[in-house]
Amino acid sequence: MQTHGTRWRLLYLSALAVTFCVLLMPHGARATAEADPGKQFPYGIPYSPNNTADHSKFKELQKEFSSPEEVTQACLGCHTEAATQIHKTIHWTWLCPAAKPEAKLGKGGDVINNFCINIQSNEPRCTSCHIGYGWEDKNFDFSRQDKVDCLVCHEQTGTYKKFPTAAGYPPAKPTQFGGKTFMPPEWNKVAQSVGRPTRKNCGTCHFFGGGGEGVKHGDLDASLFSPKKALDVHMDAEGLNFTCTRCHTTERHAISGRCYKSSEIVDRRSLLDYDQIKRITCYACHSETPHKNHIKANDHTDKVACQTCHIPAIAREHSTKMYWDWSQAGKLNEKGKPVVKEKDGRIVYDGKKGAFRWEKNVVPEYFWFNGKIQYLTLTEKVDPSQNPVQLNRPMGSYDDPNARIYPFKVHRGKQPYDPVHKTLIVPHLFGKDPDAYWKGYDWQKAAEAGMEYVGLPFSGQVDFIETQFVFQSTHMVAPKEQALSCVECHSPNGRLKNLKGFYVPGRDSHPAVDALGWGGMLAALVAVLAHGGARFFSNGRRKDK
Known part of the structure; x- marks a missing residue:
């Protein structure tokens, strides 16, 4: 029978063990779970909710606002470092923070593409998805804190919309564009609704990049606002329901993801130092040997990315x-x-x-x-x-x-x-x-x-x-x-038919390898026949005796 002191010691040791597991678990897993709390994460450790405060109770957000800059100023009254943090990110400059400034690596600089080509001289149209207000030309003041748009990432009413040709501003009055009517925001309502970014916040820009839905990324479009499991097992609206920030972890408003100046991925097992921004990988949760009943598949992880086998096609619902x-x-x-x-x-x-x-x-x-x-x-x-x-x-x-x-x-x-x-x-x-x-x-x-x-x-x-x-x-x-x-993949006309420079079994033929393989099979066949024949004759002799 346990004594009172024994029970306390057991409780203490249990708490110590849980703490030890949390400290040992990959930083990426901890950071990601905190970004989307309320669910189990690797190692079965639950996390208590860490929701934002109820902003409808703040007097600072109950006054009348006449401009979006006034809303930002109210936000910065409490979140004093937010704007200066954002100013250092690629979301603000549209230039890779890991690259030297003179390189101008980013869509805001000298990188060119074959959809919208380049934003320079076209800023008012392109910057309708910028997280700021007023980037109309090269003279935009990137040091202005009140030009940061807090609402585009944090408002939760779903009514806040920027106008497509207004350099990041929402409409000041009801305005028609592209057959749609854009309404001016109800500033108090949207400001008081703020919370953690959702897929809706992120997707408003990222699902519609390049001038329309599904233009740029074949794996990012409006079908991911509320997807089924068959489309994405992680974002399944009725299942895991991951938000974007669950994997795109965030530190000081810097959101992990691809950057134009990229480092080689060396450590694939946990959160990475990646272009000055930390980022989670598949291996962080699933390890380098994720296939419990398919050992041969685990042999591929040193040469094949998880995405290669687990994303059989893109644009599966929307083109x-x-x-x-x-x-x-x-x-x-x-x-x-x-x-x-x-x-x-x-x-x-x-x-x-x-x-x-x-x-x-x-x-x-x-x-x-x-x-x-x-x-x-x-x-x-x-x-x-x-x-x-x-x-x-x-x-x-x-x-x-x-x-x-x-x-x-x-x-x-x-x-x-x-x-x-x-x-x-x-x-x-x-x-x-x-x-x-x-x-x-x-x-x-x-x-x-x-x-x-x-x-x-x-x-x-x-x-x-x-x-x-x-x-x-x-x-x-x-x-x-x-x-x-x-x-x-392992067939002559398989998915890897255009990826040359290495040998793929089932796709390629090599005289020496083929000869060795057929020779081995022939030798095995001869050995089996010889063994069977020897058994047959030896059994016959035993019966004769």
């Missing part, structure tokens, strides 16, 4: 844009308005932007990837004979111990370039001035204005060149029953 041809833009109707054509609910031609191709249930393309992606910048020359020109490329190879075979969406397109200087062009697309392409539909004027804005030479000639841009696929993780079978 994603796979091709964008800017050279086809410019067709206007009799009223001088851009021609628009739709197919299956998607715009396949827009006189402002050109021709598009959309696809659904897209099989990813596979590359060796060590965590680093190399980007082409505006100042670099392109080779017109390269078809297509690679605007970015995953780094890694079979011989790289930190590389894995990884799935990517490859977005292909045709975009303007200078055939004399052999550089890609930043066109001035948005604006009311006659040089803006969407005003005058003159590529030469748009190119001249855009290149002057970024301070780069322009020959006066515009041609178009084929390009491709890759997007790492890591969302839309399917249930394990839908994981790829062996034959999907």
Whole structure:
């Protein structure tokens, strides 16, 4: 029978053991669980809720607000360091914080893509998804604390919307755009609703990047607002229901994720120091040997990323844009308005932007990837004979111990370039001035204005060149029953047919290896027959005796 003192000692030892487990558990698991509390996390340790305060009770948020900047000032009255923390993040500058400032690595700088091309000279349209107010041109004051938009990430009413062409501002009055009516926010209501970011907060921008839903990332679209398990086992609205911040852990408002200047992924087991931002991986929760009843699958984790087998296809519910041809833009109707054509609910031609191709249930393309992606910048020359020109490329190879075979969406397109200087062009697309392409539909004027804005030479000639841009696929993780079978890759026309430079059983043939294999099989067959024959004759002799 336990004494009173024994029971206390047992309670003390139990508490000590739990504390010890928490300290030993990967930092990523702790940080992620805290980001989305209330559920069990690795090692079966529960976490108590850590919700934000009820902001409807704060007098500071009950006064009348006349501008979004006033709301931000009220937030900063308590969250005194929030704005300066945000100012150091890629969400604010649109430049990678790990890169040197002069490199201008990011969509806010000299990185170029083949969907919206580049934001410079087009800021009011592109920055409608910026977490700030008023980034209209290169003169935007990034040091202003009251220009930080707290609400876009934290409001929970679902009524707060920025206006698509207002440089990050919501409408001041009811305004029509694209067949929709945008209403001015009820400032008190949205300010008092704030809480932890949800998929709705993050998806409002990230599911609609590139000018529309599903344009950029084939694994990010509106189907993830409330997905079923078949679409994503982690974000399953009726299951685990992970928010984005469950994996994209956050420290001082810096949210983990891809950055343009990337470090190689070395430690895959727990939270990583990744481009100055910590990030969680699949291995942090599932370990490097996650397959309990499939030992052979565990042998692949040193060369194959988890996503490769567990994301069999992207854009499984909503289609994603796979091709964008800017050279086809410019067709206007009799009223001088851009021609628009739709197919299956998607715009396949827009006189402002050109021709598009959309696809659904897209099989990813596979590359060796060590965590680093190399980007082409505006100042670099392109080779017109390269078809297509690679605007970015995953780094890694079979011989790289930190590389894995990884799935990517490859977005292909045709975009303007200078055939004399052999550089890609930043066109001035948005604006009311006659040089803006969407005003005058003159590529030469748009190119001249855009290149002057970024301070780069322009020959006066515009041609178009084929390009491709890759997007790492890591969302839309399917249930394990839908994981790829062996034959999907281990066959001559399997998924890895274009990934060369190494031997894949079932896909490749090698005379020496094949001869050795067939020789082994023949030797085994001869040995079995010889053994069987010997047993047969020996049994016969025993019966004769």
